[in-house]
Amino acid sequence: MNRRRDFLKTSALGAGAMALAPSFNQLLAASAGTGVPKRFIFIRKSSGIRPAEIALPDFSDKDKALDEKKQALEVDLDKHELPKWLRGLDAHKEHMTILQGLSAKMSENVHYSFSSVMGCFKSNRNTLSAIKRATIDFELAKLFPSPFGHVELSFAGGRSGIVSGYSAPSPQTRNYCYADPDTARSELFKSVLNPEAVNSDNDMLSFLQGREGLKASGIKGHEKRRQEMQIESIHAIRERNKKLIELSGSLARHLPELAPVHANGGANASTPEKQAAMTDVLIAALKAGLTNVVTYTIDDLGTPVTGLPGNETDRVGIHPLGHDEAFGGVPAWKTREQIRISHVNQIKTIVEKLKQAPEGNGTMFDNTMIMYFPENGETHHGIGLESPFLIMAGNNCNLDISGRYVRLPILGTEGHKTLGNFYTTLLNAHGNPMEHYGDLDLEMARKKLDQTGAIKQFMA
């Protein structure tokens, strides 16, 4: 039996929770000084990141050989140039990690990974029954509660509105996501923009509560307690709605402005415009304290891409580009690079804007980790042999990783680490002592090589 206070703890983060989130503790307690949360932004891209693309162009011969042979390597970034597409982050190298050598074969790869890259399981082509566990973003969100718990933004499939996402709050449960900047803004700041919509549930909840109250009389024992819990649940949601409205004043100052082109799904916005607008909403949601964990599917193979520099008037397809099929006379690799540059521009904006927001003795960025990674491994038809990560982490990061290019030993060799190890590291470093997150890699298991636990060299 759950008591009233347990209701808040046990509430699963269902989609309804986005507007009716179970825990106000973080936001409401902030003024009481319960501590600064850690923030995590997962940016997933499609069509792979080729390890050679993210390698440093000016490796020494020795380091280049190690890197090409996929052997362990670690160098300081401040002594090296970044690849062209990463140079937008030159000013923030001290916060950057390029992490190579993680494998993700337990995830689903090739064209799409759906939920699997963030849950370390095979997703059986996006079936619900295959979702084995809460994805890593939701696990982290539990450690740093917030009104919205977790927010998922997605440009997958070129959709708009509120649609099915890829993150999972629990097994066999799919999250919902915001598929365009206008929808994200309207939903996250609903209590500011449309308080009536928040209130409209109250009549219904009040009616339901009243009916349950009538039923409660004459019942005894555990059934009475069950009835009371139901009433409490409804009451708690009404109270949360009320609190959301009360907070609208302080939320309003974080409300992001969006250009008119983004209205009604923003069908005519260019890709850089859409990305920038979504990034603005993401930053606003973080600054308003609405969430501490965001997953941002910045594209998938079905995302229509327009307005890229070099292909300004072309509509390009990420899938054909992955097959080296190109548009507008621009070789495919150049367009792919431009797509990545556009992604990096968003990362740069997030870093810079959070660095401008004071928090504690420093800035919001100090307590933030941004992870940019491929959903499907090392190429367009990746098999998960490698899953390169670009990480931007602030000064208070609980991991000891920043400012370095790190290559871990390749799959099937001693010391190799998988995506599961990396996620375990994130969890252990932030208060969840889970022994190992995710499915194990079968080749490592077959070779009896140790593959569970956190990556010790990253634990601060």
Add this chain to the structure above:
Amino acid sequence: MTRARLIAAVFTAILSTGITELAAAPDEKTTPAHAFRISEETDALLDNYCYTCHDEETQKGDIRLDNLGGLESSKRLDLLNRMQEQLYFQHMPPPKKKRQPSEEERKAILTFVATELGLHGASTLEGKLQKPEFGNYLDHEKLFSGEYKDLPGFTDDRRWLISEYIFNAKFQRMLENNPKAKRNGKNVSVLGSSKIQNLSLTNPFLLPNVSGVRYYANEDLTGGHLSSMLTNAQKTAEHITGYLVKRNKEYLPAINEIMALEDEHHATLASRRQFLKTFIARLSDELYGNKNESLLPIFIPVELKAVKALAEGEKYKKAPFHVAQNMLKGLEGDSTVYQSLLDPQHEKKSDEEFRKLCELTWFYFGDHERKIQGRMTILRDYMPELREQLVKDNGRKIKPIVYKALDDSEMDVVRKSITKHRKKGDHYGEIIEKCIAEWEQGFEQERIAAGPPSDQLLSDLVNQLSVQILERSADTTEAAEYLALSKSYVTKLGKLKAIQKLIQTFILSSEFSYRQEFGTGEADEDGRRMLSSRDASYAIAYALTDQSPDEELVKAVESGKLKTREDYKREVLRILKKRDAIYLIDPILADKNYRDNTTDTAIRKLRFVREFFGYPAALTIFKDEKRFGGDRLGNATSRLLNETDRLVEHILENDQDVLEELLTTEKFFVYHDGDNERMQAASDRIKSIYARFKDLDWKNFKQEDLLDHSEFLREVKMRSVDPDKLEARNRQGNTIQLFKKSMETITARLDKGQQEAAPFDLYRGYGNDFMPGYNISKFFNFRMNNWDYQTIQPAKVAHRKGLLTHPAWLIAHAQNTETDPVHRGKWIREKLLAGTIPNIPITVDAVIPEDHNRTLRDRLASATEASYCWKCHESMNPLGYVFESYDDFGRFRVEESLEYPDKLITKSSDKGTLLTDTRDVYKTLPVNSTGYLKGTGNDSLDGELKDALDLAERLGKSRRVRQSIIRHAFRYFMGRNEFLSDSKTLIEAEQAYAANGGSFDAVILSLLTSDSFIYRKAIAN
């Protein structure tokens, strides 16, 4: 007194006043004023057995027990709860301690603790004991001895949270969805699907992923459920109003009636908009003649990014046409392009002129600059392909749009509006929006004038929703309440949102999420009442099918024929016998589009066996194809699970000695679809091909040699070998190559004296296999190139006896790369021998040590046969060891591979053919599959075990095993653990089984007509 009796006695004492009120914290309002006291005797006992480790000085585990009186009430009660559990489950004093309380002493301490907790209504043990994992703590002998058979059986009044299956069934029914699946090659309607077209719901009632009974009535609706249901309700409401009622006028007709005017206006606007979108240019020409062009905005062409020359050495591959075609469609430019190309007046235009024409069309319409740019870029780069596409299509899919005016009155309205609103320089799109705005305003005024829906209409809606969602009409009071609510919704939200909100309200009522099981009518002398007929019909229907009551059950309720035990019996028997409903068995297989995943028997019967044995988990264990020895492991595992279901269904259908058969059958389905005739025909076909060519030099055939066998080949239809299309080829080869590939596998199936040929595809190609999952043979130790296939199945398979030796069960109870004797043994102890195993002590790191020179059994033994560990492992390991004659894929073995790099003998290729085994070869050690059985209560069955077959044989003969399964069946159908008052029910269920030749249907019937099922009793305060 034995330990078991002590526990039962204490348990009975605790429950002697009925189920006590469970609370995790004391209720201050009802707590009597009570001073805490420990008697001298109790204190002496605690001093003797507890204070040494738990006094002020020592406080082991941070627990101090010598100052209970000094604690604040809630802290004391917390501590007492922990004491109660530790004592009850005999975790304390620690088993390794020599000084242990006698049974009487333990009972005395427990009584003290229980009494104190009972005074505050604060005990948590009862709650715990109601959980599935604690069911076995009730004394088995007591339950079946007959000593308690006169206790009146009943279940407490309760509401029972719906399961994930009932959730699916409710929504399917509510939305009148009719999902289909394949059964015996045909598309049939199925019950039990989770998929609803165009609607994605979150199922918050998922059952735990455990082996055993999963669905109990002690779960409560939490905030998490409610949050998910809020979103489900919202989406469902939108789906109903936006889609279902528009498709089907008979569905919730009140909605269409209320929205009639809105719908009419909407349809009119849509029709006008569609007409204008397609024909405004033409209409404008008609209206304005030559003046039209001068009224249009001044044309501003879009700029396209110039195509730069490639740098030297740079390569460029243009994206293929189908990509551009899809892009054009995504940009909504395809219609204009194709229609213009089809228009004869533009036939002679050059590419340049044609592009200009399209751009003008789009510009004048007012399409966004970016969209036009995208389209124009495609036209720039793909004009020849677009023209070619039209020629290829030849009028099949791309047809000219023929002008069709609206009716006269509509055309008048449209013309009037255009002339009223059009200004010089307006794009066509702007004109359309101005017209639409005017019409929308007019329609809105019409609706306001029409007023809100009548009370009668709203009452109709309330009643229809009540019937559709809650499956009953609203009573008078409810109807009035909902009517008042509806009217307030309409006032605040408008009609459409009000209807949606009302739908949500019904879905969110607790009646939707809970099954109601309260007794009604006259109580008997024991205070028991029967369920109402309606509730009884749901109890029976959900017990057997997860579905709402069928027509006959509903009729029985309506005609007053569901009131007696005989009535229940009649209905239960009927449902058990009926075969006219098809159920989906496994949602995971459905997600994999696996065919033949259906049954026509009451699904809950089959599901009991699935959940009890836990073999469906085989599908979720992540296994390595390399270690499996072939690819397409997923297909093989899917078939494995499906054929296990088929075997179970076969046994249940025969309904003779069911429990014994499940444990000891030697006949299995292996790569068989259940139809002996079809399998025989498939084998005959392969045999005929073999007979035809075996003595010919087919390996050296040329393509033209096949022509000599044209008639035969046309008849047998070898895959990709068509004598009339000899030049055909696919990715895997040309006709003669594929013929030889096929002959290779056919020969392998029949050249070693095999009588029949396994009917897998002749060669492995792309596309749908005839029967996927042929690799299932590997689980059963059949070599694909030496498989003596059995066309008549189920058939005997060597080294197998019962479900416990079935690869599905073995995989489900193994690790990813190793077996798991401990968990296999634990399963048998708990599920079949009604035993209990405590949780792993918190101080234990349960890891089997690595040693490249020892078998897993040896390594496990060294870690667990130390005296401290053996106290628990003794109950598990000897039972689990016998299964070491099967590896973690369920393959029979006499040698265990030492799968370490330093033990590798031969590394096989990672890629194989249909016939090869890709496993690496390692050094081995002989398997030791001896064990020991203890706990059947039968000296002729207990004793040393040779192997798993020996164990299966003995378990099949054990009465205790039979009783244990019946206990689990009780829990499954009742949704709770058994009490001593259920003794009669259990005894009678066992008798029914025995008296009917081992019929499981008889067990179900007995349970569902027992006092435990029929009667409810109000909960005492």
